[in-house]
Amino acid sequence: xESVGLHLPTLSxxxxxxxxxxxxxxNSASDYFIWxxxxxxxxxxxxxxxxxxxxxxxxxxxxxxxxxTVKHLSLQIAATQPGDSAVYFCAEITRGGKLIFGxxxxxxxxx
Amino acid sequence: DTAVSQTPKYLVTQMGxxxxxxxxxNLGHDTMYxxxxxxxxxxxxxxxxxxxELIINETVPNRFSPxxxxxxxxxxxINSLELGDSAVYFCASSGTPGGPGNIQYFGAGTRLSVx
Numbered sequence: 001x002e003s004v005g006l007h008l009p010t011l012s013x014x015x016x017x018x019x020x021x022x023x024x025x026x027n028s029a030s031d032y033f034i035w036x037x038x039x040x041x042x043x044x045x046x047x048x049x050x051x052x053x054x055x056x057x058x059x060x061x062x063x064x065x066x067x068x069t070v071k072h073l074s075l076q077i078a079a080t081q082p083g084d085s086a087v088y089f090c091a092e093i094t095r096g097g098k099l100i101f102g103x104x105x106x107x108x109x110x111x
Numbered sequence: 112d113t114a115v116s117q118t119p120k121y122l123v124t125q126m127g128x129x130x131x132x133x134x135x136x137n138l139g140h141d142t143m144y145x146x147x148x149x150x151x152x153x154x155x156x157x158x159x160x161x162x163x164e165l166i167i168n169e170t171v172p173n174r175f176s177p178x179x180x181x182x183x184x185x186x187x188x189i190n191s192l193e194l195g196d197s198a199v200y201f202c203a204s205s206g207t208p209g210g211p212g213n214i215q216y217f218g219a220g221t222r223l224s225v226x
Contacts, residue, residue: 034214043115043201043217044154087152098167099144099215101154 012108019080021105023073023090030092034099035064035075039086047075047088077107085109114138117202117218124192125226131188132221134202142166143185144203144215145177154201160185189223197225 013019025033031052036044050057050064050073057064063076073090090102115136124130136143144167145157159167160179174190189196199222203215 038152041219043203043219045217046214049214089154093213096167097159098156100156104152104154106152 009103010106010108012110013080015080015082015109015111017080019075019077019084019107019109021075021077021088021090021107023075023102025071025073025090025092025102027092027094027100028068028071030094032093033064033066033073034091034093035062035073036089036091036101037084037086038089038104044089080107080109082109082111115202115204115216115218117200117221119221120219121222121224123224123226126192126194128192129188129190130192130223131186132200132202132223133184133186134218135184136202136204136216137183138204138206138216140204140206140216141182142205143179143182144205145185145187146201146203146217148199148201148220150198158185158187192223192225194225197223199223 034049035047037047038044048059048062048064050066055066061078065074077084085108087104087106089104091099093099117134142161144159146154147157148154157169157171158177162182163179176188179185199220201220202218205213205215
């Protein structure tokens with residue numbers, strides 16, 4: 001079956017440090033992956049995406065890495081700020097057009 | 112100005128009641144979705160409509176009935192509410208049915224509590 005999961009349910013980092021959130025997926029046929037950020041009381045918000053023909057994609061303070069060999073996805077946040085505190089989800093889009101979310105990692109940033 | 116808006120934000124009701132959640136998007140998108148988020152934050156798709164046509168229908172009890180009067184609206188009606196229906200329900204929309212390069216925009220959620 002299809003599943004997208006995260007290695008760690010919680011992550012606590014010091015303000016200013018870099019954060020790395022990991023994700024494992026099992027559907028090797030998926031060709032598109034997305035990271036979402038969900039703040040308390042809000043809906044998921046798009047952060048960055050990556051296609052399966054790419055290994056790395058950079059945004060503003062965020063970088064997504066894709067390792068298709070081991071079916072692993074990671075989100076790196078540089079110079080983590082208190083406003084980055086949220087639950088982060090990786091998700092894959094299947095060929096049928098469904099968005100399948102992983103478990104979610106709660107990131108806490110300590111001042 | 113909210114792109115995807117859901118009402119109500121909170122819904123508290125008794126078991127056995129029937130309730131509806133409304134969703135509207137002003138992004139001009141063709142596709143709308145309903146997701147359920149449980150107490151462990153797990154998000155799972157329930158339904159998807161493209162131009163008022165149902166295209167995704169996950170294994171959801173038939174007590175849940177989505178209705179799309181036009182492509183800007185997707186409502187969710189729930190009959191005979193059960194305790195296990197308590198969750199946060201999110202509406203989302205996207206330009207095309209979940210293809211690459213397509214981003215889903217989410218509403219703020221409706222927190223449903225069944226007592």
